[in-house]
Each structure stands twice: as C-alpha cells, then as structure tokens.
Amino acid sequence: MPTMKFYVGIWAGLVAATVMEVVTRSIPGAFAVVSVIILLISSGKAVTIAMYFQHLRYENKSLAILPIAAVIAVVILAVAAWMSM
Amino acid sequence: MKAIVFSIKEWLTTTHHKQIGILYIVTAIFFMAVAGMLGEMMRTQLAVPMNNFLTAFDYEQTVTLHGLLMILWVLTPLAAGIANYVVPLQIGAKDLAFPRMNATSYWTYLFSGVMMISTVFLPGGGPDTGWTLYAPLNTIQFTPQPGMTLAVLGLLLLSLSITMSSINFLTTIVKNRAKGVTWRRLPLFTWSIVFTMALALFAFPPLAAGLLLLSSDRFLGTVFFSSTQGGGILWDELFWFFGHPEVYIVVFPALGVIAEVFQTFAKKPLFSRNVFIIEFAAVAFLSMGVWMHHMFTTGVNYSVLQTFSFTTLAISVPFEGLVLALVLTLYKSHITLNTPMLYCLGAIFTVTLGGITGVLQAFPVLDYTFNGTYWIVGHFHYVMAGTTLFALLAGLYYWWPKITKRKYNEKFGVITFLVAFVGFNVLYFPYFFLIAMPRRIFTYTVASGFASANLVATIGAYVFGPAAAVAVLVLILSLRNPVLKEANPWEAQELEWTQNYQHLPGSPTAPSSTEVAVDPPAKKSAGQWYWCMTGSCKQPRPTLSGRKKLAFQRKQGSISGKSLMPEEKSGE
Amino acid sequence: MSEQYEETEESKSTYAPFIIGAGLALLLFGLIVFIPLAIAGGAIVAAGLFLLFRDTVEEKFADLKETVGESWPAGFLSKRKLGVWVFIMSEILIFGSLIVGYIFVRFSSSSWPVATQVHNVTLGMTNTIILLTSSLAMVFALVSVRAGNMRGLKIGLIGTFALGVAFLTVKLGFEWPAYYRNGFTISSGLPGSTYFVLTGLHAAHVAGGLVAVGYLIARTYQGGFTKDNHAAVENIGLYWHFVDIVWMFLFPLFYLI
C-alpha cells in the first residue's frame, strides 16, 4: 500500500479536477461538448477513486470484474432507454 | 414430527441454513396457498359470462395480488428455501457466508409478504394495477388507496431481502466451497443457483430504483410517473429490466432441480454437462438484453423492435439447448419412474410448450396481437406455474428424505402428479385459444365467444388447485412415517447425499452428532462421481496436460484417501 | 433441541434478524397508517442493529471455521470483502438506474432549467471537496491501522465522521432550504423531483455511512482493531468511497450540466 503522501497527491488531483469541471462549465461553447467534457472528467475522477482509494489497482485484477459488470448493465439500460426515447 | 416442531424461540432466533431453508419453504407454501386461493377465485369469477361473484375492483385486486405473490413471494423464495437447505451441503460449507444476513433476508421476506397480504384489509383496498404496476395508473392520482402505497413499500422490502440473499449466496458459493469442489465439479443445482442469484443481483436494484421513485411519487409529491414526459415509459424500462430476468430467476432453479433429479433417477450423468453450464451462462447473460420485447406495443422505434426481436430469438437457442440436454440425458438410461421424476418430466413438457409459445412472441407482428391477451397468460403460466411449480415440487419430493429423513407415500405421489398434470393442462391450454380476450377483464359477454374456453379452464382450475394442495399434503403426511435407515435412499451421486461435511468425524465443530450415525458417508457401492470426493472414486478426468496436469494430480492427492480430514487452518 | 440441528447452533442464535425484519415492516406500515408506529418501528430497527453490534463485540459470531476451501477466483479476498463488493455492485445498479431515469426524463422533457441558475454551484463544489477530503481521511485511517498507528486510526475515522456530518449540514441545512425558498421543491416538477430524490437518496447513503463509521469509532475505542485485524475499516471504507463516487456523478449532472 502506497504512502499517505501519495494519497494526498491523489486527493489534490481530484480537487483540482473538481475545480476544473466548474471552470469548464463557464467556458462559452456548445452545451453538448462542454457537458461531455465535464462528464469525462467526472468519470476520470470516479475511476481514480475506485483505483486508488478503493485500491482496486492493488488487488487481483479479477475483482474489477464486479463493478465493471454492474456498469455494463447500467450502460445496456441507458442505451436501450435512449433508443426507446 | 419431533424433528420438525421445536420451541418457538429456536425458530425465531436461528441462523442455521437448514432451519432457515425450512422456514422459507413453509412460508412460501403458505403464500402459495393464499395466492392459489386467489387464483381459484378468479377462475370462479370467469367461469361463466357476466358472472358477479367478484366486483370489478375486487377482481383487479385479486389479479394483482395473485401475480405479485406467486412470482415474488412463492416461486422465487421457494427456490431460495431449497437452495438454503441444499447448496451449503452440495458445496461442503458449514453454512452460508453470512448466517445472520440470511436470517434477516428471511424475516424481511416474511414480513414483506404479510404487508402485501394486509393491503387488501386497509380501507380503500389493495393494489389493483396488475402485477406490472404500470405507470401512471400506479400514481396516487389514479390509485389513491393507501393499500397501493403499502404494496409498493412491501415490494421495496422484498427487493432488499432478495438482494441480501443474492449477495449471501454468491459469496458463499465463491468462497466457501470445500476442497475439491471446484467450479467444474460444482453440482448442477448449485450452478443454477449461481446464475439465479447473479441475475437477481442485477435485476432487483433497477426494480428497487423504480419503486423508490414510485414511493416518492406517492409520499413526497414528486412527479416521475404522473408526468406525461416519459413517465410511463420510464416505469416500463425499469420494471421490465427487472421483469424479464425475473422470469429466468424463477425458471433457473427449476432447471437445476430437473438436472439433479434426472441424473439420480436416470442413473446417468447429464448429457454434455459443460455445454449445459455454458448455455446456462448464455441464457443468464442474454436475459439482461431482451426485456424490451415486453414493450413492443408501446411505440418504440423500429430499430428497437429488430434488436430485441433478434436477442429474444437468440436467447431461445441456449434455452432450448438446456431442455435438449435434459431430454438427451434420458437416452440409454435406466429410468426409475417415481414421483420426483414424473414431476420433472411434466416440467419438461410445460417448459417446452411454454418456451415455444414464447418464441412466437419474439416476432413483433405476432406480439402486437398476443401482447396483453390470454395467449400471454397461457404462455407464462406454462413457463412459471407449470415448470417451476412442478420442478420445485419435484425438488421437495426429491430432497424430502434428506430434510425429514422420511419417505413419502410413492403411490399417492404418483396419483397426485397425474391429476395435477391433467388439471394443469385443462386449465391453461384453453388460454391459447383466447387470442381475442384481453387480460385482467373481470367478466365477458356471451357475444364475445370466450365462454366455452373459460369454462373448461375453470374446470381445470378446480382440479389443479386441490391437486397441488394434496401434493403438499402427501409430504406433510409422510412426517408420520418411520425414520429412514439409509442416508441415501435414492442412491444419488451428489454431494449432499454422499457426504455430509458438517458431520465428518474429526471436523472441528461437529463431533457428537446423532446425524453422523444416521447419515454416514456414502458406501463405495453406491457408485460415485468421477470427481467424487471420497477418495475411492475412479481416475479423474484425464483431460489436463503438462503443468496443469501435475497441479491437478497434486490437488487430487490432497483430496484422496484419508486427507478428506479437514485441514486445521483454512484461509479466512 | 432436536437431533437434527447441532448444539453448536445454540450459540449462533440471535433475535436480531427477527427484530430488524419486524421493525422494518412496522416502520413501513406506520408510514401509511400512523406515523408514531413508524417511529416505533425505527426504534425497533435501531434496537436490532444494536443487538447485532453487541453480538459482534462479543464475537459471538466469529466466522465459522470452514474446514477446507476452494475459492478460485477469489482466493485473495476475505468473504466479507467479497460481500461488500457484491453489495457495491447492487448499489451501482440502483444509482445507475436512477441516473439513467434522470437522463431519460430530462431528454423526454420539452424544457429543463439551466443548471447553474437553479443550483448553487459554490455549495455543490464545497460539498464535493468535503466528500473527497472525507475519503482521504478514511484512507488515512486505513493506512494508519495497517501501520499499527491507533491514534491515526482514531483521527482518520473521526475526521471522516466530521466531514460526513459537514456534508449533510451543508446540504440539508443551507442548500435545500435555499432551494425551497426559491420555489424549487420536490413537487415543483421533474427537475425538482429528480434532484431531491437522487441527492436525497445519496444523502441517506451518507447517513448510513455515518452510522457505519460511528460503529468503527466505537470499536476503535473498545480496542477492537489491531494491526492485523482491521477488515471492517477497509470494508466500510470501500462503501464510503463508493458513496463518494456516486457524488462525483451527481454533482456535474445536477449542478453543472
């Protein structure tokens, strides 16, 4: 397990990403593009938390199957909901 | 009798998987009796045109409760009860991974069922929306009665219970297998429970999400389902994302039971076991992607129709493969035609007919007509009522000597089966001729031409219902029979019969048990699995090679002979 | 006692599951019929949880020693940790379905207010940072206990708890009342409904997490954790971080987009 210093670094990165999201919002631009960028940053934050705070990175790879499977199910639901709009 | 009736305190406080399994089975049978009575009431109402046995509102409540109770409080938990009893024995675990959570699952299940039944006694009546609870009929504007709200909360509590169960079973089966019980060797009923619980884990949270939105609509004044901007379709999506896997949650344990019973009474390993398991997995995976065929008539666009028509056709292939594997198991076998076997054969018939009529609905053009008519009702009663009920009864009959150490009366069992099977088909086959009759209508006119088929169905209901009750009664009466001498009366091969891990002499927690005397390890003559665990079995499958083979032989060595003795320290 | 169920089970019996089940049913029943009944139900659930806690402290339910074990592919995991991960799966599906539902009604709606005009981005960002920091405190607790640093564990857990309380205070104490004053309420239409239900459910998860962290703190002060025995800290931490992850999506979806 990494040192506390490393985790503080991760935390600082996450906070910076949060600020970046808010800043991105105020950039004038197409709503869709800005939204996609913000959601990509958010996904990056979520993955970072899962990888380091939930230390998936240091576990056996097979554990990641569980959350990934759940996310895939959500994506299936989302795609079908979008198709049936 | 003495073995079953204990002090109330013991039953209230138990965390033992066997006792909780029995509690589940008894409760599920109680709910089955209630829901079955509701079914008989509906058939009585529909026996003749313009009948006024029930009012329209009472009939809709009856329809709703019958559906909800049968699917969610009877078929799913009955399987969970059998699994509670059998799965730990089949994998050689002492108990489920989280015994207290298991007990909590049971109690939340029981109380949610009580809540559900009590809805009809509240002022204003219970839910009358059908078990699908379609929006916006389920909102407070159209169903203002508090009973409806209570039903939603009861469902929420049940999804909590089932989610806990699925977490528990999956963890148990992954983590608590005895040495030697590798995935390849896992008994087929346990395999079916793996897929059932995995599906439940994926299916129930979306339902819970929908129910949360619905209960906030009914309590807090949100407008999710009363809004005309996607409300109805949103419920459809969430409900059927749960609803279709739920069908397989109900059917999978049935197939697992059939596989076990066929192996035992056809005295033959399952036909192409590995393919069977792969097909199970394929059905489980595909079942997450077919739910929209329930929504073909809601005006979804053509690409959705095509996609989901295709996935629905695709899922029928591995499913048919499962049935074919079961049927082909009988080829060149030695079949003992006793009660569990007969129930399973009946279940194969109903699952094939129900499945094939289901495939027809994969074609949108046919579904436009079938959707919402008695054809659909016939189809899913063949799949769920027929297959699952017959197969789970087979399971009860099959494991009855394990659970109670007593044997039921074979002659009564066979006769009941025959009556129930005939009654079942007389009840549900006429539904396939009622393509024009909409579901959930409480009566019909003479001019509609529905009368004759409905009368036949009602006669069938009067045969099938009592027969099902007698089937349970035969089991209960057998409690007076003398205790069996042999531990393995069927000469079955599976681990719960041949081994009893919990009571192995020398295991740290189970010495002074009387069950050791009653239930000794299998005799060699019983014939063993090629992968059997007693150390006296024949050579393991020589299919591995090289490094793997070495590792395998080492492992094999560790489970052969006397080393069945548990190791002192295990993982954890 | 019968011959079928072993005497070993006597020590494994508890009223807690029955009490929790009955309490939950009474709670829900009371919500419909009579609110004091619901409060009583809540109290009964709390009593059941306390029983569970007491049993755990007394180690009454120390894991059954499973004799032999096959556990591929999860040999590296304890069964509790696996259980927590499977539980997180179900939570991903609940929140995922709700978020999909939110996006669905939003795209189905003919009009939707601009997020930044309705929501207070500053408070939202503050709360995001509070939650991230609480996750960091949780990690600090775990790192400390792994190093045998009990003081660090206490600081980490109490920090987590305090930051969780801060999150709820900002949300329930400042943010929501302001929205209600502005007429953006739970029943004011789909934007309000989705916002309050999703963030409300998330807040309920934070509150549940606080109960769990409170349990950890109590256990810590009882000396229940050591350098080698601290699985609960890690497992509850996994849940806490998951709640954090959910907020990482709720924040942009409601406040920014």
Add this chain to the structure above:
Amino acid sequence: MSQPIPTSAADWNSFFYIAITIAMVALAIVIGAMIYFVVKYREQKGQPKFVPDFTPKKSTAKDSVIFALISVIILASLVTASYTLVPNARFEPSDPKILVIDVTAFQWDWRFGYPNGVTTLGNVTLPGNTTIMFNVTSADVMHNFYLVQFRVSTEAVPGRYNVIWVTTPVATGNEVYTYNIYCKELCGVGHTFMDAVMTIVSPAAYEKWLASQMPSNSTATGG
C-alpha cells in the same frame, strides 16, 4: 354473419399458422423423444439391479459438437424466418389517400377525432377499402388500442402518439360490417367494458354519415 377478414388479419393468420406449425413440430419432436426414451429405458420389474457408471465418457467433445450444430441450425432458421417471413411490422402505405383518425383513450372510453373536427365516443365509422392511420394517445393512464379482428394493437401512452395503419375491407353497397375494439392494458376498474365498435360502410355512406355528424359539431369546432 360472415364478415370479410381484413387483409392485416389474413397476413397475420398466414404467418401465425406457419409459425405455430413449426413450433408444434418442434414440440412434438422434443416431447416425442422424451416419451420414447422414458418408455424404452424405464426400469422394469425383475430386471437385475443397475449399477450406474459415472466415469467420464470420451464422447463429451462429440456431444458438444452435436449441440453446437443443433443450436446453429435452430438460430439460423429462426433468424431466416424473422427476416423473410415476418411482414414489415409497421408498413407505411404508399396509398396517398390516407384517412387519419385521432384516437384518445381515457378512463374508460375511446374518443375518435375525424380530420374535419367531428368527434365520436365509443364508436368509429369508417369507409371501406381505405387506408386508415390511427394516431393513438391517452389522456390519463396507459391503455391499449386493440383492433381484435384486424390483429393489430398499440399502446396508448399519455404524452406519446403511436401510429398504426390498417386497410379496411371492401364495402361498396349497403353492407355494414362491425369490428370490435378492446382495451388490452389494465387501466382501472372500468377496464373490462372499455370497448368500442368499428363500423365499416361504403365510402358513399361514410360521407353521408359524416355530413350528418357535422351540424352538431360545427358550432363547437368551427368558431
């Protein structure tokens, strides 16, 4: 009373009979095989006791191949069926003279709106040999607009317009054909009797009927 079968129902029936025949043949094969196995391989009295042999068979690989082949054949035939036999689920007619009828479902009746503003409750009169487009929606809860003898239906969803087309049977002289419309989705206690009647008359009679409806409605809609 013999009424003409609408073309949509004729198409439906022909496809249904093909499908149900194939299905029943498949059912007969599976169940026939099962019964044959049970009869042939059942244990009879007086047989020596059979000791089962659970040692692995060499033939498992062969089984799998057989299985895969059977599966591929079934899937291929199903997909072929679905893409060749299934008529277009929502055929869009080329016929330019379409009659558009707005259908609004509510608890518990059907309202039909004609292009010229005439509305009727619980019955709809249509000219024969015409392509009709039903534009179905709901005013409150979900209903299902089921043209029984036409074998088509669509859900009536609040806030959504679902469209189905039918071609009415030929009616030239004085024939009057009536067809049933049912609600197929549970919509509350009145669900059972939420039905309507579709009356098909000759185009001339239809025009006459429509004109007779006009005066009462023209004041309401014309203003």
